[in-house]
Amino acid sequence: MTSIRMTKKKKILITGFEPFDGSSFNPSAQLLDWLNLQTFDFEIHTLLLPVSFTQAFPLLDELTTNINPSAVLLTGYAQTRTELTIERIGINWVDARIPDNDGLLLEAQKILNHGPDGLFTTLPVLQLIEMAKKSGCSAKVSTSAGEYVCNHLLYLYLTKYSLIPGTFIHLPGSQNYDIFFQGIHAIISQI
Numbered sequence: 001m002t003s004i005r006m007t008k009k010k011k012i013l014i015t016g017f018e019p020f021d022g023s024s025f026n027p028s029a030q031l032l033d034w035l036n037l038q039t040f041d042f043e044i045h046t047l048l049l050p051v052s053f054t055q056a057f058p059l060l061d062e063l064t065t066n067i068n069p070s071a072v073l074l075t076g077y078a079q080t081r082t083e084l085t086i087e088r089i090g091i092n093w094v095d096a097r098i099p100d101n102d103g104l105l106l107e108a109q110k111i112l113n114h115g116p117d118g119l120f121t122t123l124p125v126l127q128l129i130e131m132a133k134k135s136g137c138s139a140k141v142s143t144s145a146g147e148y149v150c151n152h153l154l155y156l157y158l159t160k161y162s163l164i165p166g167t168f169i170h171l172p173g174s175q176n177y178d179i180f181f182q183g184i185h186a187i188i189s190q191i
């Protein structure tokens, strides 16, 4: 008797964020435009998210449910960092320094009252770093996605989608993003 093994078709969902904190620039938004000009031999879906505690996750949740991707890469901007940073954990905590783009300021509180304190990301972080490095891009692991909208999104994603591997990548401050976009391209191609 022959057995048929069903493997899930490769379909990557990648998100970025709109500009925030009075800036007109967010490289994670530009990353999505750049990726949409590349060709891949698998499906990619891009989603630009508002920097909003209340809107970002519901939008991600809706698209994730609709398309059922094989992996999810969330991305955002961390201006003070110098390398691509791949997040190891999302924490059940928000303590924003500035309001989100809706004017909402969430300070020193849990994201989910009865949620776990933290959840590890579910893509192989060290392997992703190696993939980026092989493409010539500097990358390292991060154990803090911050206490703002990016961590909030990552934490909520991890609580709901334990079966769809995902992580968050912060883009650094830079004059030239090409190498970092190539690094993310290499990651997407290999996961």
Ligand code: PCA
Residues within 6 Å of the ligand: 017, 020, 026, 028, 051, 075, 076, 077, 078, 145, 146, 147, 148, 149, 150, 151
């Ligand atoms: N960076 C912020 C929110 C949006 C973004 O790109 C953060 O690190 O939380």
